[in-house]
Amino acid sequence: MENKKEIPYKIYLEENEMPKQWYNVRADMKNKPAPLLNPGTLQPMKAEELEAVFCKELVEQELNDTDAYIDIPQEIRDFYKMYRPSPLVRAYCLEKKLDTPAKIYYKFEGNNTSGSHKLNSAIAQAYYAKKQGLKGVTTETGAGQWGTALSMACSYFDLDCKVYMVKVSYEQKPFRREVMRTYGASVTPSPSETTNVGRKILAEHPGTTGSLGCAISEAVEVATSTPGYRYVLGSVLNQVLLHQSVIGLESKIAMDKYGIKPDIIIGCAGGGSNLGGLISPFMGEKLRGEADYEFIAVEPASCPSFTRGKFAYDFCDTGMVCPLAKMYTLGSGFIPSANHAGGLRYHGMSSVLSQLYDDGLMEARAVEQTSVFEAAEQFARVEGILPAPESSHAIKVAIDEAMKCKETGEEKTILFGLTGTGYFDMVAYEKFHDGLMTDYIPTDAELQVGFDGIPKFPGNEI
Numbered sequence: 001m002e003n004k005k006e007i008p009y010k011i012y013l014e015e016n017e018m019p020k021q022w023y024n025v026r027a028d029m030k031n032k033p034a035p036l037l038n039p040g041t042l043q044p045m046k047a048e049e050l051e052a053v054f055c056k057e058l059v060e061q062e063l064n065d066t067d068a069y070i071d072i073p074q075e076i077r078d079f080y081k082m083y084r085p086s087p088l089v090r091a092y093c094l095e096k097k098l099d100t101p102a103k104i105y106y107k108f109e110g111n112n113t114s115g116s117h118k119l120n121s122a123i124a125q126a127y128y129a130k131k132q133g134l135k136g137v138t139t140e141t142g143a144g145q146w147g148t149a150l151s152m153a154c155s156y157f158d159l160d161c162k163v164y165m166v167k168v169s170y171e172q173k174p175f176r177r178e179v180m181r182t183y184g185a186s187v188t189p190s191p192s193e194t195t196n197v198g199r200k201i202l203a204e205h206p207g208t209t210g211s212l213g214c215a216i217s218e219a220v221e222v223a224t225s226t227p228g229y230r231y232v233l234g235s236v237l238n239q240v241l242l243h244q245s246v247i248g249l250e251s252k253i254a255m256d257k258y259g260i261k262p263d264i265i266i267g268c269a270g271g272g273s274n275l276g277g278l279i280s281p282f283m284g285e286k287l288r289g290e291a292d293y294e295f296i297a298v299e300p301a302s303c304p305s306f307t308r309g310k311f312a313y314d315f316c317d318t319g320m321v322c323p324l325a326k327m328y329t330l331g332s333g334f335i336p337s338a339n340h341a342g343g344l345r346y347h348g349m350s351s352v353l354s355q356l357y358d359d360g361l362m363e364a365r366a367v368e369q370t371s372v373f374e375a376a377e378q379f380a381r382v383e384g385i386l387p388a389p390e391s392s393h394a395i396k397v398a399i400d401e402a403m404k405c406k407e408t409g410e411e412k413t414i415l416f417g418l419t420g421t422g423y424f425d426m427v428a429y430e431k432f433h434d435g436l437m438t439d440y441i442p443t444d445a446e447l448q449v450g451f452d453g454i455p456k457f458p459g460n461e462i
């Protein structure tokens with residue numbers, strides 16, 4: 001019998017224990033995620049086509065379904081050392097408060113200035129852009145976490161960073177904007193007069209407050225029409241899940257050190273990058289038949305891509321300039337209600353997670369906003385951390401599972417991803433405290449409007 005060590009409140013790793021390679025779960029998937037398609041020809045996107053938009057080495061990672069491990073370049077590992085390892089916390093205080101026999105752990109990614117896990121991929125994408133000799137990158141940001149992370153990464157590598165920020169967020173979250181400018185990024189409210197697509201949208205919809213889909217179209221146009229620039233994206237893509245595997249790898253190393261094996265692994269799912277990263281090494285074991293785990297994706301009931309979406313090829317953006325991806329989708333024309341978890345308001349989902357879900361290897365749950373904020377507050381009051389609304393979706397289901405254990409007396413071990421802090425979301429907390437928060441659940445008829453916009457071609461029936 002193994003000698004049971006006492007589990008500390010926080011489990012950290014030594015520098016020499018940190019992962020030196022990312023793990024690519026696609027290598028162990030029997031059913032690979034479907035390739036991106038060129039929307040004009042409906043043929044798989046070739047590397048050369050993708051390289052007009054994305055950095056060369058990132059395209060290689062995007063298309064690599066075979067190498068299980070990919071080296072993390074030394075420069076990226078050096079940057080990771082500034083804020084990693086992130087702590088794996090045993091939620092002793094929450095367990096006590098819930099009076100549950102469950103053992104709850106969370107991996108906290110909010111311990112850096114950008115306040116979320118997005119920095120893990122931002123630094124990798126900036127590194128490959130710099131290595132390629134580019135001048136800069138363009139991107140979009142909705143709630144602002146991705147734009148902030150990318151600004152930090154670009155300033156580290158002395159790259160120019162142009163961020164198209166959804167106009168409503170630009171106006172409502174001026175402090176996020178100032179963080180980005182502090183790190184040297186230029187931030188343009190979208191839609192703007194600086195691009196053809198922006199001018200067209202403004203002419204058609206004067207006074208529009210913008211959308212993520214529109215900001216993507218502007219950022220892609222600027223990247224492809226400016227020499228020395230490429231476009232980068234903070235979620236959904238295979239390469240982003242690959243970079244985020246550092247979350248799961250660190251968790252697994254820390255848990256293995258103490259002989260802990262999680263029964264249930266939970267994460268919130270917007271485009272799927274933090275969840276994909278957290279579960280990847282554990283899912284790898286499941287795929288290889290070495291261990292079994294229960295995986296749960298948590299999404300807002302107002303934007304239920306997994307639980308009510310269709311598994312089909314669809315556009316990644318509203319402007320329909322990006323390739324088609326096969327994923328669980330609500331249709332690129334679906335406009336989610338103004339839920340406060342901005343990072344989870346995306347119509348689609350990572351192709352990797354979509355395939356795993358379709359193969360029955362993971363579950364998904366949709367939860368309502370006010371119950372999420374109740375869980376957030378309960379968590380904040382005992383664990384101290386003020387969680388992001390996105391992250392609180394995972395807290396909600398972790399608490400639900402712990403309460404089930406209380407009923408059955410089972411001592412399950414639960415691991416969830418706490419993706420970030422919520423300091424820029426205090427307007428949402430204020431609405432919750434004032435009793436003004438609502439739970440909007442789209443009707444089937446409303447979802448049908450989005451489904452009607454999914455492209456129709458042979459093999460893509462929904």
Ligand SMILES: *Cc1c(COP(=O)(O)O)cnc(C)c1O
Nearest residue numbers: 235270271272273274343390420
């Ligand atoms: C962006 C974001 C998410 C959702 O994105 P994924 O790609 O699904 O991980 C979750 N939490 C926070 C704090 C975010 O910033």
